[in-house]
Amino acid sequence: MFTDIKEMRNKREDETYDLTLEISEREFFKVYNNVSDDIADDLIQQYLVDVQDDGRFENVKIKHNKDRHTIRITSDLHYYGNDHTDYNIDKR
Secondary structure (H helix, E strand, O other): OOOOEEEEEEEOOOOOEEEEEEEEHHHHHHHOOOOOHHHHHHHHHHHHHHOOOOOEEEEEEEEEEOOOOEEEEEEEEEOOOOOOOOOOOOOO
């Protein structure tokens, strides 16, 4: 996993969260060859496992900002009943 990820969260009134992960393009392209939705899903899943977060993600989007030299991944996080999410069995 990446060593330098900036995480930002915003809690909505409906108890869901907006999650944003920002990674330098230099670090991102050491691991991945391109920017795609599949990579964004994989990266969000890996990140949540690494930080032991039980949130379920959806609406994942990825954007390469070439001017700022960053990769930004956004998603919605849900905590249904606050039960444990095992990403090894079910992605969402």
